[in-house]
Amino acid sequence: MLNGAGATFPYPIYAKWADAYNKVTGLKLNYQSIGSGGGISQIKAKTVDFGASDAPLTADELDEAGLVQFPLVMGGVVPVVSIDGVAAGQLKLDPAALADVFLGKIQKWNDKKIQELNPDVKLPDTEISVVHRADGSGTTWIFTNYLDKVSPEWHEKVGTGKAVEWPIGIGGKGNEGVAAYVQRVNGSIGYVEFAYALQNAMAHVQLKNKDGHFVAPTIESFQAAAESAGWKSAPGFYMVLTEQPGAGSWPITGASFILVHKEQADPALAKQMLEFFDWCFVHGAPMAKELQYVPMPDAVAELVRGMWRTQIASPAGAPVWQ
């Protein structure tokens, strides 16, 4: 029996993997999706075997707590809109326009800045209603991290966080809350996880990425962002996948991380745990894609295994993974 707790964002895929793995090996996994913050504090308190977080810890934070982290799966965050007369996927935004909307500086959909990006779309003279998450969430962390990177003013006024001081807008609880408000209020814009946008058939926008191309959110464009990322040179796997280079990269992509202790009091259990994660890397990709998550590239999985070999050990110092 393995116990894990943390991020809600990857919960559906973790549950699916655990179920499939249980059928193969009989190992039971109990994952409580209590939020990234809860996952971090529970692994620090050693009440669970692993924690999960959508926001990576820095190398210093990891060292202080005696933890290591690695990415297990990725996903995308998608701005969604409902504007009368604008079809799904039609609206194009660049980073500056998106940031200005969420800063409250652009207040109408037919604002010059938005209209210039969309010469072929007739935008209505409707007020923009901004919808954000009310609860602290990894999704918000990824989204604000992106705005923080692309907008100096956002960086100055708001910053990155799982909960931030929103300059404008109303808060919905969970993805479902944001989705409900956006679907109902004409002229609204919000952000949800990609799977959620798909399930609810919500109108996503196209975003201009770092290389200057407009891209739509798809599994392929998330994967492109992941492949362009420099995992090798990221100490402690501290890597945020927002605003990555690459012609086809979706700019608001994020990885979900697993946290485990370097020193494993029960090496046998630790080995079982790493075997499960290894199985996820090797066999988990089709299931992940089914649920609109992006599996980790093989090269990253190999880097992770290398880290396991050198960093995770029994109290006597014997490596757990060989």
Next chain:
Amino acid sequence: MAVASSSRRGDRIYRGVAAAAGIGVALIALGVGVSLVASSWPSIREFGLSFLVTDRWSPVTEQFGALSSVYGTLVSTVIALVLAVPLSLVIALFLVELAPPWLARPVGAAIELLAAVPSIIYGMWGLFVFAPFMAEHVQPALKGALGFLPLFEGPPMGIGMLTAGIILALMVLPFVTAVMRDVFTMVPPVVKEASYGMGSTTWETTRKVTVRYGFSGLIGAVFLGLGRAVGETMAVTFVIGNSHDISVSLNAAGNSIASTLANEFTEASEPMYLSALVELGLVLFLITVIIQVGAQIWIGRTVKRAGGGL
């Protein structure tokens, strides 16, 4: 002699158990208070009294003020009670004094059923059913009729302080009604018969005898509802809009202490953030204590003046 000594022993045991339970409750309440103060100490030291009078709530820069949450808690509770208490009183009186038994029983059961509905259900219903109704019908109508007041400014989004207050009213209504009904049924028939015997009408008997006799019980019912409204988390979180800005408009999004805690507690990993959230909990605890103590003092005075049986 044997009988007397065993009954005396029974008395002693009974007294001991009852005293332990009673003191235990007081100790638990004290313990809650002490641990809240201990956990919120970093935040108390950092922000002092400014915590209560600023509305800046910025987890990123770790600037915290409780004002918007306190404001939202008080406003949503007041809306809930203003709507629920008169309605509860009328329903309870109807059930006890006017309704025929074949109607009183199913209506009474329906009210108790409403009390058993979990708050998350009220929240989901509020978000998916009631909020659209508010947006399409109630808020535009209010804006049309009373739009000159700042109370009804802003776009009708269906959510906000007013919607939260109405949902809260629906949630406390069954509690308040059930207690009021029990209070009215406990008014001795003999008192009412005496009133009728003196030639009073039903209305006069209800107003001057039944309501007055059960007055302290009625106040108890109101405070039970108040306690529930002040601390309600889930349902409010879904419909209040969750904004840390203070707005006079009841159509605007706001938040309450309970909704802020429900939203932000799970993801708060930084010590100062967590401490500020616990301090919010402490503020809610103190508000509840002040309301309860104030109510007790007020009831004590009023009952002496008005007279009452229960």
